[in-house]
Amino acid sequence: MAGFKKWEYMTNIFKAFFNKFLKNLFRKKKHIKLGLYGPPNGGKTTLANRICQDWLGEDMGSVSNIAHETREIQIKEQISIKNDEGKEISFNLVDTPGIATKIDFEDFIKSGMKEKEAKIRAKEATKGVIDAIKWLDEMDTIIIVLDSTQDPYSQVNITIIGNLAAREIPVLIVANKVDLKKADIKKIEAAFPQYEIVGISAKYGDNVNEFYNALFKYAS
Amino acid sequence: MLTLRFVPYHEIEYLTSARRIHKLLDIVKENKIVLLEGRLKKEEETDLIEITMEKIDEKFKGIELAVINPDRKDNNNVLRKMKSGFMNMMLGDRQGLTIIGPATIVSEIKKNPDKIELYTKEDPEKQKKVKKKGKP
Ligand SMILES: Nc1nc2c(ncn2[C@@H]2O[C@H](COP(=O)(O)OP(=O)(O)O)[C@@H](O)[C@H]2O)c(=O)[nH]1
Ligand SMILES: [Mg+2]
Numbered sequence: 001m002a003g004f005k006k007w008e009y010m011t012n013i014f015k016a017f018f019n020k021f022l023k024n025l026f027r028k029k030k031h032i033k034l035g036l037y038g039p040p041n042g043g044k045t046t047l048a049n050r051i052c053q054d055w056l057g058e059d060m061g062s063v064s065n066i067a068h069e070t071r072e073i074q075i076k077e078q079i080s081i082k083n084d085e086g087k088e089i090s091f092n093l094v095d096t097p098g099i100a101t102k103i104d105f106e107d108f109i110k111s112g113m114k115e116k117e118a119k120i121r122a123k124e125a126t127k128g129v130i131d132a133i134k135w136l137d138e139m140d141t142i143i144i145v146l147d148s149t150q151d152p153y154s155q156v157n158i159t160i161i162g163n164l165a166a167r168e169i170p171v172l173i174v175a176n177k178v179d180l181k182k183a184d185i186k187k188i189e190a191a192f193p194q195y196e197i198v199g200i201s202a203k204y205g206d207n208v209n210e211f212y213n214a215l216f217k218y219a220s
Numbered sequence: 221m222l223t224l225r226f227v228p229y230h231e232i233e234y235l236t237s238a239r240r241i242h243k244l245l246d247i248v249k250e251n252k253i254v255l256l257e258g259r260l261k262k263e264e265e266t267d268l269i270e271i272t273m274e275k276i277d278e279k280f281k282g283i284e285l286a287v288i289n290p291d292r293k294d295n296n297n298v299l300r301k302m303k304s305g306f307m308n309m310m311l312g313d314r315q316g317l318t319i320i321g322p323a324t325i326v327s328e329i330k331k332n333p334d335k336i337e338l339y340t341k342e343d344p345e346k347q348k349k350v351k352k353k354g355k356p
Contacts, residue, residue: 101269102282102323119278126273133270153331155285159265166262 031078032091034215035139037132038098039156040067042145043176047202048076048095054208055081061095066111068125070097073135083216096135097128099160136163141170141218148175148199149182152191161192172218175199178206222253222325222340229257229314237261241268244320249280253321253338258314259287268320280322286329286336288317 036044048060061074074095082088103125108118136142142164146152164171173192175185179201189197198214200207225247232240241264247254260268265287272283319329319338330337 099269100282101272101285103273103276104281104323105278122276126276129273130270133266136266151330155287155329155331156269158287159269159285163262163266 038145096132
């Protein structure tokens with residue numbers, strides 16, 4: 001009996017080892033998942049489109065100044081980027097709806113929708129946020145896109161970032177919209193002193209090279 | 221009128237994560253602002269957002285959330301850091317304060333290292349009336 005137990009124990013160890021080995025093997029093949037997070041309208045999809053345009057020559061999703069335009073997770077597979085030294089990394093880019101703590105259908109009405117459409121939109125938006133949260137664990141690296149004209153001390157950002165720290169997922173913060181006069185990168189740096197912050201304009205392309213260089217650090 | 225509801229840590233201490241979150245959200249759904257002694261665990265904070273999303277409808281439009289940590293400045297003390305890190309991992313933390321308000325009442329909570337500002341919305345009914353009058 002004892003011998004059997006021991007044998008069982010050994011096979012369990014072996015199984016665990018084998019599973020881990022398989023997982024690593026699978027992981028290497030599977031490409032790194034790079035997830036875009038942050039509050040609605042920070043510019044996640046604009047950045048996703050810029051990355052896809054720069055390296056694939058095509059768009060990824062639709063951009064809008066109405067919040068929650070992206071209501072479903074979007075994946076672009078196998079994007080390869082090269083740096084000046086000829087180093088190459090590949091990843092799957094995951095654009096998410098981002099994370100919000102509130103959604104008001106009346107905001108959609110204010111931006112011109114009919115009541116019925118606005119309510120459907122709001123419902124879809126809540127589902128989108130839930131999906132974005134559920135996908136957190138799937139990500140290998142996370143880019144948090146913040147609007148640098150807005151107050152970074154908003155708790156949602158801190159909640160997500162705190163969570164990622166707990167899950168040990170690497171985080172790169174993008175301070176987007178630096179083309180705007182009101183942009184304040186210093187304020188974002190002050191709010192998240194322990195993270196690397198890259199200021200860019202996803203829309204106009206300012207400083208995106210520095211962003212790609214940072215990606216090499218975080219996603220390889 | 222604004223109602224604050226203080227929730228002492230011991231009221232949630234022995235609840236499961238799910239029950240903690242539902243308890244807090246039930247208060248918020250009664251249009252009260254929750255002042256929770258201490259803070260939730262990191263995973264509970266995300267769960268709180270997830271469950272909030274599930275509960276959103278025409279009346280309940282979500283939450284505003286802020287967490288205040290005490291004396292962050294002298295947190296360089298290694299032992300203290302380890303202790304608070306361990307506490308955080310095990311049971312959230314009974315230190316600090318968590319504010320959860322219904323989005324229909326609290327429009328924004330601004331948190332700076334040294335101050336907190338809670339912005340409230342006008343009475344929604346009144347707002348509507350004003351708007352209607354304003355229209356020609
Ligand atoms: N000025 C400026 N506007 C931007 C920039 N990036 C995004 N936007 C605008 O911000 C709004 C929201 O962008 P979107 O990519 O849909 O945000 P998402 O909700 O995070 O995916 C749109 O109107 C974009 O055109 C930027 O770098 N500069
Ligand atoms: Mg988007």
